[in-house]
Amino acid sequence: MFYREVGQFKSSYAADQSIFPILQDRLGVAAILAIAFVGIPLVGDAFFLNAVMIPFLIFALAAIGLNLLTGYAGQLSLGSGAFMGAGAYACYKLTTYFPDTNIIVLILLSGFAAAGIGIVFGLPSLRIKGFYLAIATLAAQFFLEWCFIRVSWLYNDNISGAIEVPTRKVFDIAIVGPTATPLTRYFVVLGIVVLLTWVASNIVRGRVGRSWMMVRDMDIAAELIGIKLLNTKLLAFAVSSFYCGVAGAMMVFLWLGAAEATSFSINVSFQVLFMTIIGGLGSLVGSFMGAAFIWVLPIFLRAAPGMFGVSINSATVEHLQFMIVGALIVVFLIVEPHGLARLWRIGKEKLRRWPFPY
Amino acid sequence: MTASAATGGGEVMLKVDSISLSFGGVRAIQNVSFDIIKGEIRAIIGPNGAGKTSMLNVINGFYHPQEGSITFKGETRQDMRPYVAASQGIARTFQNVALFKGMSTLDNIMSGRVLKMNRSFFWHLLHYGPARDEEIEHRRFVEDIIDFLEIQHIRKTPVGQLPYGLQKRVELGRALAMQPDLLLLDEPMAGMNLEEKEDMSRFILDVNDQFGTTIALIEHDMGVVMDLSNRVVVLDYGAKIADGTPDEVKGNQDVIDAYLGVAH
Amino acid sequence: MEVLYNVLINPFVEMGSNPAFFIKVVWEGFVAGTLYALIALGFVLIFKASGVFNFAQGIMVVFAALTLVGFHALGIPAYVSLALAIGVMLVLAISVERLVLRPLVNQPDIILFMATIGLTYFLIGFGEFVFGGDPKVMISQELGLPRGIYRLDLPFGRVVIQKLDVAAAATAIILVAALAVFFSKTRIGRALRAVADDHQAALSVGISLNQIWVIVWFAAGIVALATGIMWSAKSDVSFALQIIALRALPVLILGGFTSVPGAIVGGLIIGVGEKVGELYWGSLVGGGIDSWLAFFIALVFLMFRPQGLFGEKIIERV
Numbered sequence: 023m024f025y026r027e028v029g030q031f032k033s034s035y036a037a038d039q040s041i042f043p044i045l046q047d048r049l050g051v052a053a054i055l056a057i058a059f060v061g062i063p064l065v066g067d068a069f070f071l072n073a074v075m076i077p078f079l080i081f082a083l084a085a086i087g088l089n090l091l092t093g094y095a096g097q098l099s100l101g102s103g104a105f106m107g108a109g110a111y112a113c114y115k116l117t118t119y120f121p122d123t124n125i126i127v128l129i130l131l132s133g134f135a136a137a138g139i140g141i142v143f144g145l146p147s148l149r150i151k152g153f154y155l156a157i158a159t160l161a162a163q164f165f166l167e168w169c170f171i172r173v174s175w176l177y178n179d180n181i182s183g184a185i186e187v188p189t190r191k192v193f194d195i196a197i198v199g200p201t202a203t204p205l206t207r208y209f210v211v212l213g214i215v216v217l218l219t220w221v222a223s224n225i226v227r228g229r230v231g232r233s234w235m236m237v238r239d240m241d242i243a244a245e246l247i248g249i250k251l252l253n254t255k256l257l258a259f260a261v262s263s264f265y266c267g268v269a270g271a272m273m274v275f276l277w278l279g280a281a282e283a284t285s286f287s288i289n290v291s292f293q294v295l296f297m298t299i300i301g302g303l304g305s306l307v308g309s310f311m312g313a314a315f316i317w318v319l320p321i322f323l324r325a326a327p328g329m330f331g332v333s334i335n336s337a338t339v340e341h342l343q344f345m346i347v348g349a350l351i352v353v354f355l356i357v358e359p360h361g362l363a364r365l366w367r368i369g370k371e372k373l374r375r376w377p378f379p380y
Numbered sequence: 381m382t383a384s385a386a387t388g389g390g391e392v393m394l395k396v397d398s399i400s401l402s403f404g405g406v407r408a409i410q411n412v413s414f415d416i417i418k419g420e421i422r423a424i425i426g427p428n429g430a431g432k433t434s435m436l437n438v439i440n441g442f443y444h445p446q447e448g449s450i451t452f453k454g455e456t457r458q459d460m461r462p463y464v465a466a467s468q469g470i471a472r473t474f475q476n477v478a479l480f481k482g483m484s485t486l487d488n489i490m491s492g493r494v495l496k497m498n499r500s501f502f503w504h505l506l507h508y509g510p511a512r513d514e515e516i517e518h519r520r521f522v523e524d525i526i527d528f529l530e531i532q533h534i535r536k537t538p539v540g541q542l543p544y545g546l547q548k549r550v551e552l553g554r555a556l557a558m559q560p561d562l563l564l565l566d567e568p569m570a571g572m573n574l575e576e577k578e579d580m581s582r583f584i585l586d587v588n589d590q591f592g593t594t595i596a597l598i599e600h601d602m603g604v605v606m607d608l609s610n611r612v613v614v615l616d617y618g619a620k621i622a623d624g625t626p627d628e629v630k631g632n633q634d635v636i637d638a639y640l641g642v643a644h
Numbered sequence: 645m646e647v648l649y650n651v652l653i654n655p656f657v658e659m660g661s662n663p664a665f666f667i668k669v670v671w672e673g674f675v676a677g678t679l680y681a682l683i684a685l686g687f688v689l690i691f692k693a694s695g696v697f698n699f700a701q702g703i704m705v706v707f708a709a710l711t712l713v714g715f716h717a718l719g720i721p722a723y724v725s726l727a728l729a730i731g732v733m734l735v736l737a738i739s740v741e742r743l744v745l746r747p748l749v750n751q752p753d754i755i756l757f758m759a760t761i762g763l764t765y766f767l768i769g770f771g772e773f774v775f776g777g778d779p780k781v782m783i784s785q786e787l788g789l790p791r792g793i794y795r796l797d798l799p800f801g802r803v804v805i806q807k808l809d810v811a812a813a814a815t816a817i818i819l820v821a822a823l824a825v826f827f828s829k830t831r832i833g834r835a836l837r838a839v840a841d842d843h844q845a846a847l848s849v850g851i852s853l854n855q856i857w858v859i860v861w862f863a864a865g866i867v868a869l870a871t872g873i874m875w876s877a878k879s880d881v882s883f884a885l886q887i888i889a890l891r892a893l894p895v896l897i898l899g900g901f902t903s904v905p906g907a908i909v910g911g912l913i914i915g916v917g918e919k920v921g922e923l924y925w926g927s928l929v930g931g932g933i934d935s936w937l938a939f940f941i942a943l944v945f946l947m948f949r950p951q952g953l954f955g956e957k958i959i960e961r962v
Contacts, residue, residue, distance in 0.1 A: 035519045036512065098754065150946050153697050153757065153901075157893045158946070161939035172930040224507035228515060229497045232483070236491050239480035246440055247558065248466030248495040257501065288887070292761065299758055304482070337777070344769025351762025356747040359755050 058212055063205060071204040076277050078317050079215045080269050085297040085309035086222050087265030092295075093303035094226055095258035096238025097147055101159035102266050102294040104166035107286030109136040109267025110274040111176045114185050118178060125190040125197050126210060129271045136267020137260040139166070144259030148252045151241075163288055170283040184282035187275050198275045207276045214272065218265065223306055225261065234258055235304075266294075296347060300354050302361025311362040316347065392451075393418040393562055393594045394439065399448035401434055401618075408434040409445070410618040416562070421588055421595045423609035423626075425602075427639050430615040432598045433475055436564045439596075440472055441465040453561070467495055471560035473551045475567050475598075481540040485550050488539055489525060492557025493518040525553050529583060545576045552583060556591075563587065565597045569604060577601065581608060602640065606630065614639065655924035664801025669923050670916055675809040677915020678816040682871040683892035684899065684907035685820065686864040692827070692902045693836035693860040694745070695753060699760040702889025703767045704865060708733055709872030709881040710775045713783060722786030733865030741857045749853065750844065768883065779882035782873060784808070789877055812874040816908070819867060824904045836860060840902070891918075894942030899953055906954035914938045 042048045062075060088102045112135035116128045143162035147155055170176060177185045189199030196202040197210055225231055233254045236244035245251055274281040293316060301312020320343045324336070358364055394416040401409040409431045416422045424432050437443040439450060441460030449456050452468060471492070479488050497518060503511035526532055529549050534542060539550055548568060555563055568584070569577045581604060587593050599605050605612060605626065612629045614622040616638040622629050629635055659666045683701055690698040698704075711732045715725035744759055785791070790807035827833040839846045839856050847853055875885065895914050899906025922934040 035516045035523075146943060146947065149950055152754070154897060154946055154950065156757075157897060157939065158943050160890065160893065161936060161943050164936035164939060168932060168935050172932065221505050224511075225504055228504045228507065228511055229494060229499070230501060230504050232487060232491055233494060235483055235487070236480050236494075239482050240478055242442070243474070243478040243480070244491075245462045246442060246466060246472065247492060247554070248463055250463060288890075292765070295758075295761070338773065341769045341773040341777075344765050345773065346769075348762045348764065348766030348769060351765065352744055352759050355751075355755050355759045355762065356744075359751065 055216070058216075059209075063208065068204045071208045072277075074318065074321065076204070076208055076211050077273075078313055079211050080272050080277060081294065081297060081317055082310045082313035083215050083218060083272070084266050084269035084294045085301060085313050086219060086306055087262045087269065088294050088298045089301075089303065089306065089309050090222065090226070090234070090265065091258050091262035093298060093305065093308075094231060094238065095234035095255065095262075096241075097144075097255060097258060098152065098156040099159040099262070100156050100288070100291050100295065101143065101163040101166075102262075103286045103288060103290030103292075104163040105136050105140055105263040105266035106270025106273060106290065106294075107166060107170055107281075108139045108263070109133055109270035110281055110286070111170060111185070112136060112267065113271035113275060114178075114187075115176065117188065117190065121188070121190070124192055125275065126192060126214070129214070129268060129275060132271045133264040133268040136270070137264040140259040140263025140266075141256050144256050147255045147259070160288075163291055167283060167287060170286065182282075184280055185274065186280045198279075200279065202276075211272055211276050214268065218268065219306060222265070226306070230257065296351055299351060300361050302363030305361070305363035307366065308361050308363030311366065315362065319343075319347070390420070391418045392416070393453065394596075395451040396435070396439065397449045397451065399435070399438060399445045399450075401431070401438060401443055401445045407618055409438070409615075411448075412615065412618070412620045413448075414613045414620060414623055416594060416596055417611075418594050419588070419592055420610040421584070421597060421608055423605045423612045424596060424598045424615065425600070425605055425612060425629075425639065426615035426621075429617070431618040432615055433566055435615070436472060436566055436596070436598065439465070439564060440470060466558065469559070469561035470564065471555040471558040471562075472564035473548070473555050473566055473568055475570065477544070477547045477551055479539045479547055479551055479554070482538070484536050484538055485531060485542070485553075486522065486526070486535045488550055489522045489553040489557050490518065492554040493522065495558065522553075522557055525556050528556075528586070529553050545572050548572070548580070549583075552580075556587065560593060563593050563595045565595060565599075567598050567600065569599060569601055577604065584608060650928055651925070658924060662801075664798065664803055667798070667803050669919050671803070671805060671809070673916030673919030674912060675812060675915070676919060677912040678813045678908075679871060679875050679911075680892050680895045680915050681908045681911025682816050682819070682867060682874070683889050684895040684911055685816075685823065685904065686867045686871070687892060687896055688899075688902065688904055688907050689823065689864045689867065690860055692840050692904075694857055695840050696745070696756045696760065697753065697901070698864065699757060700764040700767060701864065701868065702886045702892065703764050703771070704733075704736070704868040705872045705875070705889055706881065706883060706885045707736075707767050707771050707872075708865065708869035709782065709876045709885075710771055710780065712869065712873065713780045713881055714775050716783050716786065717780075722783055722788075725783070726787065729869055730866060733869055734862050737858050737861035737865055740861055741854060745857050746854065764886075768886065772883065777883065779880040780876075782876040782881055784873075784877040787873065789873075808874075808877055812877075815870060815874060819870065820904055820908050823863075827904065832856075832859065891938045894938040897942040898945055903954035909953060914941060917941050 042051055062071075066075065084102060084106055087105075088099060091097050091099050109132045113129055113132035116132055116135075117123075117125060120128065139162075143159065146158040150158055171183060174180075174183075177183060187198050187200075189196055189201055191197060195206055197206060226234075233244070233249050236247070236249060237251060237254050237258075241251060244254075270286065274285070278285070297312035297316045298309060299312070300315055301310065302308025320339075323343055323346065324339050354361060392415050395413075396415075397413050399409055399412050400407070412431070412435065424435065426432055434443060438445050439460065441462040441464060444459040449458055450460055451457075452460075452465075452470070457464075480491060483491070497514055499511045499514045503509060526535060529552065531546065531549055531553065534546060534550075539547055542550065548570075552565075552568065555565075565584070569580050572580065584595060584597070585608065588595055597605075597609060609626060611624060612622070612626050613620060614629055614632070614635050616634075621634045621638060622632045624632075630640070683705060686701040686704065687698060690696055690701070708729060712725055712729040715728045716722060720728065740763065744763060745756075748756055748759055790811050792807050794805045794807060794810070796803045796805065827836065835846070835851045835856055836859075838849070838851060839853060846856075872881070872885075876882075891914065892911075895907060895910040897910070898913055899908070899910025918934045918937050921937045922931070926933045
C-alpha cells in the first residue's frame with residue numbers, strides 16, 4: 023500500500039518519459055543519494071571507503087559500460103578489462119605530459135582514448151556477430167594486455183613495468199597520489215559515477231538507446247527500418263569503452279594508486295561480465311546491484327568463517343569464492359536470466375499489492 | 381468493401397523489370413516484371429514458394445537480384461540497399477512478425493521514426509533540450525498512429541507478451557510510423573480470425589484512403605484480395621502468370637490451374 | 645625501408661638459411677596445432693550436438709588431467725587411475741546435464757554460453773580446492789607413453805622429433821576419424837545432429853535430449869582427458885593450461901564451429917602460424933606475440949569468411 027501508482031497521472035509526454043515516473047521511486051533515489059553523499063562519509067571509516075565503496079562504484083561504472091554494449095546493443099564483449107586498462111594507461115600518459123591540468127578532466131579525457139580503441143576493435147562487428155564477435159573482443163583483450171607489458175612508452179619506460187600514481191591537486195587538495203585521503207577520493211569517484219550514470223540513463227531512453235535495442239533484438243528488421251548498423255554498433259563500442267576507460271582510470275588513480283599489466287587481465291573482464299549478468303543485462307540499476315553483489319560477496323566470504331569461529335586459510339577462501347561465484351552464475355541464469363534487476367522489479371510489483379496477496 | 385483508388389492509369393510508383401533471383405541452384409524469381417501505380421492497392425498472390433516474399437525482399441534491398449532493375453519514384457537501380465529503400469519511403473511488415481521483442485509497443489512504433497530523428501548524439505547526453513523536444517514531437521505523431529490502430533491499452537506492454545493478432549497490428553503501426561510512400565505488407569492477415577481480418581482490412585483501406593499510401597499486399601485469403609485490391613499480380617514457381625484486375629485474374633485459366641482451383 | 649625489409653624479406657631469408665631449424669619450428673607448430681585441435685574437437689562435439697558453446701572445455705582438460713594424476717598419487721595403479729578418471733568425466737557429464745543443461749533447455753544460446761562460463765569458474769575453484777594450485781607431473785611413464793626421439797637425417801641437416809609428439813598426432817588423427825565416422829554413419833550420430841539443429845523438434849520425434857547430452861559431454865570429457873594427458877606429458881599439469889585452451893577459440897573460427905575435420909585443419913593452421921609467427925616475426929616487436937597472434941589470424945579470416953573454412957554458411961531469412 024506504500025508503493026502505489028494510483029492517483030499519479032501524467033499530463034504530458036515529458037512527464038511520462040522521465041526516468042522515475044513514480045513518486046515513490048523518486049523519493050527512493052533521493053534517499054539513496056542522500057545516504058551516498060552525506061550518510062556514508064559520516065559513518066564509514068577509511069577501510070570501508072577504500073575497500074568497499076570506492077571499488078564498488080568503480081566496478082559499477084564498468085558494469086554500466088559493458089551493459090550498454092552487451093545488454094542494450096546486444097554485442098557480447100569479453101574485453102572490458104582491456105578497455106579499462108586502456109583508460110588507465112591513457113590517463114597516466116596524459117598526466118605525464120600535462121602535469122598541471124586538472125586530474126579530473128584528464129580522467130574524463132582518458133575515456134575518449136579508450137573509446138577510440140573501442141571503435142577500432144568494434145569494426146569487426148560489421149561482419150561478425152554473436153560468439154564470433156566475443157572472440158574478436160578476446161583478441162582486443164590479449165593484444166592490449168600484451169601492449170601493457172611490451173610497449174614501455176606506456177609506463178614511461180619504468181624498469182618494473184608498473185605505473186605509480188603521482189600526487190595531483192585540485193584547489194590545493196590532493197585528489198590522487200599517496201597523500202589523497204580516502205574521503206576525498208570517495209567524493210570524486212561518487213561525483214563522476216553519479217554524473218556518468220545520469221548521462222547513461224539519458225542515452226538509453228532516447229533515440230540512441232532505442233536503436234541499440236533494435237539492433238540487439240533483430241538487426242535485420244532494424245536495417246530495413248533505416249538504421250545504419252555499423253554506425254550504431256560502433257557508437258555502442260565507443261560509449262561502452264569510454265565508460266570502461268574512465269572506470270579503469272579511476273581504478274588506478276583513485277583507488278589502487280598503482281597498476282601493472284596483470285591488473286587488467288581477462289579475469290577482470292570476466293568479473294565485469296558476471297556483474298552485468300547477475301545484475302541484469304539491459305538495466306542500469308542492475309549494474310549497481312551486480313557490482314555490489316560480486317564485490318561484496320568475497321569480502322563477506324572472507325569475513326564469514328571468522329564470524330562463525332571457524333578458520334579457513336585464505337587460499338581455500340579464494341577457491342571457494344570461485345566455486346560459489348561460478349555456481350551462482352549458473353543458478354541465476356536458471357532462476358532469473360534477467361538478473362537482480364528483474365527480481366527487484368518483481369519485488370516492486372508485489373509491493374504494489376502488499377499487504378493484499380492478489 | 382470495395383477499393384476506392386484509381387484502377388490503371390496514373391503515375392508509376394514502383395516498377396520491377398526482368399528481375400531474376402537465385403540462391404545457389406535454386407531459382408526463386410525468374411524474369412518477373414510488373415509495376416505499382418501511385419495510390420493503388422496491388423496484391424501479389426500465388427502458391428507457397430512462388431517467390432512472393434522474395435520479391436518483397438528484393439524491393440526492400442534485403443536480397444540482391446542477379447538480373448533486372450528496380451525503378452522507384454523515377455530512379456532506376458540495379459539493386460536496392462535497405463537504408464536507401466527505407467529513406468526513400470518504403471516500409472514493410474513481415475510474414476513472421478519481426479518486432480523488437482524486448483521493447484514495448486510504444487517503443488516499437490517509435491523505432492519507426494528513427495529516420496526522422498536528427499538530433500545529434502551529444503544532445504542525447506543531456507536529454508533536456510533539443511533531444512527531449514524532438515522525442516516529444518515524435519511521440520505525438522506516434523500517439524496518433526496508436527489512436528488510429530486502437531492499441532492504446534497495450535502501449536507499455538512488452539510486445540513479446542501480446543497475442544499474435546495484436547503483434548501484427550503493432551507491426552503495421554511501426555511501418556506507418558515511417559510515413560512511407562510505398563507500404564509492403566507480407567500476409568498481414570495470416571493466422572487471424574474473421575473479426576481480426578475485418579479490422580485489419582479496415583485499417584489497410586483507411587491507410588490507403590486517408591494517407592494516400594501506395595500498398596503492395598501479399599495475401600492468401602482470396603476474399604480479401606478481391607475486395608481490397610485494385611490490381612493483382614500472380615506468381616507461380618518464380619514466374620509471373622497473370623497481371624490485371626481482380627476479376628480478370630479470377631477468370632484466368634492458368635491462375636485457376638495453379639492456385640485457385642475450381643469450386644466444387 | 646628497413647622496417648619493410650625486416651617484415652617482408654628477412655624472415656623468409658632466415659627460414660631458407662637454416663632449413664633444419666625451420667622444419668623443427670613447423671613440426672613444433674604442427675604438434676601444438678594437434679593439441680589445439682583436440683581441444684577444439686571437444687568444443688565441436690558439444691556444439692554440434694547441443695548448440696551449446698562450451699567455454700569450460702579448457703578447464704575440463706585441466707580437470708581431467710588433475711583427476712588422473714590425483715588418483716595415481718593415492719597409490720592407485722596407472723591404468724586403473726585412467727579408468728577411474730574416465731568414470732569421473734562421466735559423473736561430470738551427468739551432473740552438468742542434470743544441473744545446468746536441463747534447467748536451461750530452450751533458453752537462447754547466449755544464456756547457455758554464459759552458464760558455461762560460470763561452470764568454468766566453478767571447476768577452476770573446485771579443481772584448486774581438491775587438488776591444490778601447484779603444477780603436477782603427468783604420469784606419462786606409467787601410462788606407457790613413448791619416450792625418446794627419432795633422428796631424421798635430411799639433405800640439409802638433422803631434424804630431431806620426439807616420439808611423444810608423434811604419438812600425440814596419431815592419437816588426434818584416430819580420435820578425429822572415429823568421431824567423423826560416428827557422426828555421419830551411426831544412428832546416435834544422426835540424433836546428435838538433429839538435437840543441434842532444433843531442441844524442440846528433436847524432442848518431438850522422440851529423441852531423448854537428456855541421454856544425448858550425457859553422451860556428448862562424456863565424449864567431450866574423454867577427448868579432454870586425452871588432450872590433458874598428451875599436453876601435460878610435455879609440460880606439466882597446471883591451471884595456466886586453461887588460458888592456453890582459450891586459443892582453441894580461433895581454431896574454431898578457422899575451422900567452423902560444427903566441423904570435425906575443420907577443427908583439425910584449423911588447429912594445424914593456427915599452431916604452425918603461431919610458432920612460425922613468433923619465432924620469425926616476434927623478435928621484431930619484443931616477442932610474446934603468440935598470446936594474441938592466433939586471435940588476429942582468426943579475426944582476419946572472419947572478415948572474409950564468417951562461417952570458417954568448413955562451417956555451414958549462415959543464410960538469414962526474413
